Each structure stands twice: as structure tokens, then as C-alpha cells.
Amino acid sequence: MNNKTALLISHHGAQAKVRDDTGIEFQVQVRQSFGDLVAGDQVFLRGNGQDEPWVIVGREERNTEIFRTDKRGTKKRIAANLDALLIVIASEPEPYLNLIDRYLAAAEIFGLSPAIVINKSDLGFTPVLDEVQRIYPGLGYPVFKVSSHSGHNLLELAHWMQEKKLAFVGQSGVGKSSLINGILKDSIARVGVLSDKRAKGRHTTTASHIYQMAGHGWIMDSPGIREFGNSDWTPQEILRGFPEIFKVSEFCQYRNCAHGIDKGCAVQEAFSSGKIEASRFKGFLGLVDEKSGSK
Numbered sequence: 595m596n597n598k599t600a601l602l603i604s605h606h607g608a609q610a611k612v613r614d615d616t617g618i619e620f621q622v623q624v625r626q627s628f629g630d631l632v633a634g635d636q637v638f639l640r641g642n643g644q645d646e647p648w649v650i651v652g653r654e655e656r657n658t659e660i661f662r663t664d665k666r667g668t669k670k671r672i673a674a675n676l677d678a679l680l681i682v683i684a685s686e687p688e689p690y691l692n693l694i695d696r697y698l699a700a701a702e703i704f705g706l707s708p709a710i711v712i713n714k715s716d717l718g719f720t721p722v723l724d725e726v727q728r729i730y731p732g733l734g735y736p737v738f739k740v741s742s743h744s745g746h747n748l749l750e751l752a753h754w755m756q757e758k759k760l761a762f763v764g765q766s767g768v769g770k771s772s773l774i775n776g777i778l779k780d781s782i783a784r785v786g787v788l789s790d791k792r793a794k795g796r797h798t799t800t801a802s803h804i805y806q807m808a809g810h811g812w813i814m815d816s817p818g819i820r821e822f823g824n825s826d827w828t829p830q831e832i833l834r835g836f837p838e839i840f841k842v843s844e845f846c847q848y849r850n851c852a853h854g855i856d857k858g859c860a861v862q863e864a865f866s867s868g869k870i871e872a873s874r875f876k877g878f879l880g881l882v883d884e885k886s887g888s889k
């Protein structure tokens with residue numbers, strides 16, 4: 595009987611796939627009492643893989659946990675131990691600032707450090723992409739302009755990614771899997787074709803996988819991460835998701851200010867004088883509205 599630790603790559607019912615420190619991937623059994631496991635968990639195994647199958651007998655404390663809340667209000671864990679989030683956009687499909695703000699807010703709330711990746715730079719830049727480059731670096735979010743096709747700036751991005759445990763998020767077809775292949779210099783993640791005129795992707799990545807980088811870092815390519823921003827946050831939590839708005843809100847006249855039409859609202863004032871970006875303010879109010887509307 596031996597013990598070892600391994601990274602949980604995927605988990606379906608009583609079966610799970612793990613990767614040990616030597617890089618070998620194998621199936622293990624999960625005891626029923628262990629319902630509480632998710633990709634990214636560092637698990638303890640007992641067995642020997644021969645006459646005694648490897649069984650998960652425990653897991654390490656998590657550094658971070660991300661989850662979404664389904665329609666019935668049940669929390670569903672998506673991933674454990676991520677420490678960074680790469681939000682991928684491209685000229686096609688056309689990005690929404692709203693979606694970027696939602697991902698950024700989720701990253702802040704879950705305690706991950708986010709960066710924005712503009713992929714397909716070989717196709718040039720649209721006005722929205724120029725806006726992205728104008729707005730986000732000033733808020734402290736790195737913006738990388740890369741092309742997984744030409745390899746442009748991939749080294750710089752790979753450098754930022756070193757030793758991090760991260761996930762790629764973004765609309766279908768922006769090139770998340772292509773970037774993973776480019777960074778790992780391998781063609782292991784499946785890449786799709788853009789389907790119609792509006793250049794929408796088709797959700798090529800349908801199963802979650804964790805790719806190992808050199809060192810301790812890893813990359814999660816997961817369809818589940820699409821639902822990343824759907825959680826039942828309170829207005830207070832959402833405020834934490836917009837750090838520059840949060841900072842200003844401390845100067846609002848009333849403690850329970852909703853930053854909408856309230857008197858003495860410092861956020862409104864900062865927005866009117868251009869200190870807070872219109873799209874960010876709109877994104878913040880939209881998220882608060884949506885959450886309160888769904889209750």
C-alpha cells in the first residue's frame with residue numbers, strides 16, 4: 595500500500611482522472627462519501643495501481659474555489675485552486691465590453707488575478723479592441739496582443755503564465771484552444787472552425803482538460819468555465835468586482851448608497867466627471883440589476 599498526491603483533472607461520478615507528480619495520467623476510484631471534488635483539486639491517493647487500485651482518500655485545502663449558481667440556487671463548483679484567469683477576445687467573434695467586465699468582476703470576487711488577451715492580432719484591430727486597450731491597462735489589468743497563428747507575442751504571454759494555475763475564458767471561436775496549443779507548442783487541444791458569417795464558434799471544446807506547463811503551472815480548458823460569471827452575488831460583492839468603483843464608493847454620503855440615483859453618490863460624481871469609465875459603470879449597474887431582478 596502506497597500513498598501519493600495527484601492533480602484531479604476530471605471527475606465523473608465514481609471515476610476520476612488524475613495526474614501524478616511524474617506526469618502520468620490514470621483513472622482512480624472515488625468513494626461515494628467524496629462528492630466534494632472538482633478539477634484542480636490536489637488529492638491524496640492510496641493503493642498501488644496493481645492488485646490495489648488507486649483510491650482517493652482526501653484532498654488538500656483549496657486556495658481558491660470558483661462556482662456558479664444554477665436556477666434553483668444550488669452552488670455548483672467549477673474549478674479549484676486557480677490563481678489566474680485569461681480573458682480571451684478577438685476581432686471575430688466581436689467582443690462585448692460587458693462580457694469582459696463580467697469576467698473581470700468574477701475573477702476579483704473569486705480571488706484570481708485576471709489578464710486580457712487580444713488574440714488574432716494578425717487580423718487587425720476593430721474599434722472595440724482599441725477601446726479595450728484604452729480602458730483596461732489603466733485599471734491595472736494587463737492586456738496582451740497576440741496571435742496564435744503567427745506566434746506574435748506568445749512568448750510574452752507565456753512568461754506571464756509561468757508557474758500560474760489558470761483558465762482561459764471567452765466566447766466560442768476566439769481561439770482559446772489554439773492559444774493553448776501555441777503556448778505549449780503542441781497540438782493537443784482541439785481547434786474548431788468558425789461556422790457562419792458572423793464568425794461564431796461552435797463550442798469545439800466540450801470536455802474539460804488540464805494541461806501541464808513546464809514547472810508547476812497548468813492550464814484548464816473547460817466548457818464549464820463559460821458559466822463562470824453566473825453566480826448569485828450580492829450588490830456588495832459585485833462592488834468588490836469593480837475595484838475602481840469600490841474605492842470611490844467609500845466617499846458616498848450614505849452607507850447604503852446603491853450608486854444609482856442616490857443623493858450624495860460619489861460614484862455618480864466620478865462617472866459624470868469622467869473618472870469612472872461609462873462602460874464600466876454601466877456594466878456594474880447592469881450586473882447589480884440582473885442579480886436583484888433574478889431574486
Ligand SMILES: Nc1nc2c(ncn2[C@@H]2O[C@H](COP(=O)(O)OP(=O)(O)OP(=O)(O)O)[C@@H](O)[C@H]2O)c(=O)[nH]1
Nearest residue numbers: 714742743766767769770771772785786797798799
Ligand atoms: N486569424 C486567426 N485565426 C485564429 C487565431 N487563433 C485561432 N484562430 C482560429 O479561430 C477558430 C477557433 O479557434 P479555437 O481555438 O477552436 O477557439 P476556442 O476559443 O477554443 O473555441 P471553443 O472551444 O468553441 O470555445 C479556428 O478556426 C482557429 O484557426 C489567430 O491568431 N488568428
Ligand SMILES: [Mg+2]
Nearest residue numbers: 770771798799
Ligand atoms: Mg476550444
Ligand SMILES: [Zn+2]
Nearest residue numbers: 846851853859
Ligand atoms: Zn454611491
